[in-house]
Amino acid sequence: MSIPTKMQACQLSQYIQSSFTDLDASSLTEALKEYIAVEEVDVPKPKKGEVLVKIARSVINPSDLSSLKGSYDASGKPNLPFRPGFEGSGLVVASGGGVMGWSLVGKRVAIVAGKTGGVWAQYAIAPATQCIALTDDISYDTAASSFVNPLTVLSFVEIARAGGHKYIVHTAGASALGKMLIKLGNDEGVQVIAIVRKSEQVEELKTLGAAEAFSTSSDSWKDAFKQKCKELNCTLAFDAVAGPLTGELLHAMPKGSVVKVYGGLSEALCTVSPGDLIFQNKKVEGFWLTEYLKTKSLVGLYMWQRKVRSLLNTSLNTHVRASFPLEQVPEALQAYISDMSAGKVLIAPGFLEEEASSSGSSNAEASETKEATSGEEKKEAEVKEEEAKDKEVAESNE
């Protein structure tokens, strides 16, 4: 497979200062065009342990919006120009070395890049350990959301179960993550009390399987929520909104409750009543997937990747609403911001248009590079791949 030396990639020239919600649709698109452009750059070269992926799809997440504002990571901003995009799917076209990297060449994969981003481009680098090889039934669209939200949902369910919680509160309840949490939680014995800000989402989430749902647009939500948490002895919340909502949850929940803040969608500081902290033994904590994953062994992570892959078309599925070419990233961002609960908006760099629009079974380019196509050969290749991965995992654990 020939790899060009140059590629098209999205570049952010300055961090965006204003709030995305302050501008109307056309002003927002025009403003974004001042900051984001597609440029010709060198195709990056993978180092040992990394692979080069020809990108089929990349998803827009709230963390991407934060990265465009330079506010994603409190420890510092990446240097400009910055190439955005954390998560996506595509075809591995080269390896920088290492058993795992070589075993992925020619495979369709889901990837997550490091915090330096770079996936809104025709090619991107990913650590081989942060690639999930896709089965033929998983489309590139679906695979574009394989890491950040699914692994966070697995973490939340694990935390809840470890603490003996049968119910958890979840804000931004109609988000892609929120819908996954309801479905996976129901599979695994943890039910969700969802909090949203739009009343029309209440019934939708209950139909999906939420134990209860409340809209903060209703005057009486706090009393009803307090009553429900008491009745169900619900003392754990995961809050993606922050701002005053964090304190409102904490105040309404029973003595000893914990609110774990894991997003800042309101773009406001958390406000909490000191009395709840002092006299009610309530706590506010943070959750960041990157830190949580450090508590897991390599084998544990590998098992989670396998679990995600097996559930991507069911409990951990993400609804995709639209795809935009690389040149229309400002329009894609505008479409996403205009209705975040309606489904994910993807960026499609265009190379794999034909393959990306169908499932992997018709992925011509991937098939060309795959050595094994018959049932038996394929199975053997998969077993070898699993063995190689297990060996690499075992070696890293020594």
Ligand SMILES: NC(=O)c1ccc[n+]([C@@H]2O[C@H](COP(=O)([O-])OP(=O)(O)OC[C@H]3O[C@@H](n4cnc5c(N)ncnc54)[C@H](OP(=O)(O)O)[C@@H]3O)[C@@H](O)[C@H]2O)c1
């Ligand atoms: N800490 C971590 O490690 C970690 C990992 C993964 C995800 N996350 C966080 O998880 C959250 C959900 O991600 P996602 O990809 O599932 O999101 P998404 O599908 O893109 O949806 C975003 C959701 O946020 C809601 N929302 C936006 N602004 C809001 C506000 N000011 N007040 C209340 N709701 C608001 C939207 O609801 P409307 O319909 O009301 O607009 C929508 O449901 C994000 O905050 C993300 O940063 C954090």
